[in-house]
Amino acid sequence: xxxxSQHPSRVICKSGTSVKIECRSLDFQATTMFWYxxxxxxxxxxMATSNEGSKATYEQGVEKxxxxxxHASLTLSTLTVTSAHPEDSSxxxxxxxPGQGRGVRTEAFFGQGTRLTVV
Amino acid sequence: xxxxxxxxxxxxxxxxxxxxxxxxxxxxxxxxFPWYQQFPGKGPALLxxxxxxxxxxxxxxxxxxFNKSAKQFSLHIMDxxxxxxxxxxxxxxxxxxxxxxxxxxxxxxxxx
Numbered sequence: 090x091x092x093x094s095q096h097p098s099r100v101i102c103k104s105g106t107s108v109k110i111e112c113r114s115l116d117f118q119a120t121t122m123f124w125y126x127x128x129x130x131x132x133x134x135x136m137a138t139s140n141e142g143s144k145a146t147y148e149q150g151v152e153k154x155x156x157x158x159x160h161a162s163l164t165l166s167t168l169t170v171t172s173a174h175p176e177d178s179s180x181x182x183x184x185x186x187p188g189q190g191r192g193v194r195t196e197a198f199f200g201q202g203t204r205l206t207v208v
Numbered sequence: 209x210x211x212x213x214x215x216x217x218x219x220x221x222x223x224x225x226x227x228x229x230x231x232x233x234x235x236x237x238x239x240x241f242p243w244y245q246q247f248p249g250k251g252p253a254l255l256x257x258x259x260x261x262x263x264x265x266x267x268x269x270x271x272x273x274f275n276k277s278a279k280q281f282s283l284h285i286m287d288x289x290x291x292x293x294x295x296x297x298x299x300x301x302x303x304x305x306x307x308x309x310x311x312x313x314x315x316x317x318x319x320x
Contacts, residue, residue: 095251121306132297132310133252182251186306196242197306199251 091117093185095200102173102207110168110203112183118163119185123197124156127180139166173207180204211235212300214311221318227285229314231298234279238300242308243272243283246295255296256283288318 092115102108112122120141125133137158138146145158155177157169166185170177184197214231221227231241240259244252258265258272258281265272271284285292298311 093251123307130313130315132313135307138307180249184251184308195306196254196257197308199244199253202249202251204249 091115091185091187091198093183093198093200095183095203097203098201099204100206102205104174104207105172107169107171108173108205110170110181110183110205112166112168112185112200114164114185114187114198117185117187119187120163122160122166122183122185124158124166124168125182125184127182127202129180133182136168141166170205173205175207178205178207211309212298212311214298214314216314217312218315219317221288221316223288223290223318223320225288225318227288227292227316227318228282229296229298229316230280230282231300231311232278232280233300233309235300235302235309236279237302237304238309239303240301241272241274241281242299242301243270244297244299244310246297246313252297285316288316290318290320292316293318 094113096111122139124136127133136151139158139160141160147153160166180202182202183200186197212233242257243255245255246252256267256270258274260276269286274281296314299308
């Protein structure tokens with residue numbers, strides 16, 4: 090199956106600093122990638138839709154200036170948590186959908202997740 | 209508003225038993241219903257998926273049953289094994305775009 094690599098798998102940072110998480114589709118190109126946040130024992134909460142070559146679409150309640158998303162190529166999207174605070178500590182997961190063009194519809198493949206701890 | 213409701217939240221099954229997880233949805237525009245398996249500290253992995261034009265899909269020990277009129281679908285895990293212990297999420301995708309709406313998840317424990 091298609092592989093989505095997420096890096097780092099774990100990161101600890103100090104309050105006030107910024108952290109970048111990478112999501113790469115290793116064997117396919119993806120026009121669209123999604124970023125999720127997951128709290129312990131809870132479901133995945135969609136944060137934003139990352140579109141290659143254009144601005145990300147954020148879900149209601151997600152601060153776009155705090156969670157910066159860049160989708161510079163068809164195989165890479167990055168999520169930067171800026172000025173991190175302890176409440177940003179969470180499990181962040183990306184997914185990528187194979188295919189080029191907005192009209193392509195197929196299954197999504199998920200990265201292995203990033204555990205962010207802000208101290 | 210939770211568009212996909214999943215039950216139970218947790219489930220304990222003996223080895224060899226059948227695990228059954230149920231989901232219900234409200235949006236009739238959903239046209240693709242995948243199930244994901246997630247182990248602690250890992251991302252979700254696609255287990256099996258169904259489209260509303262069929263009522264059942266089976267892959268190995270995993271079966272999805274789909275009831276379009278009731279807007280419900282369920283996952284059956286036959287001959288459950290301790291290695292199946294994980295969190296299972298149902299999801300649904302609308303007929304435009306690739307965005308998934310997830311159920312709340314079910315933590316399955318299979319006792320040896």
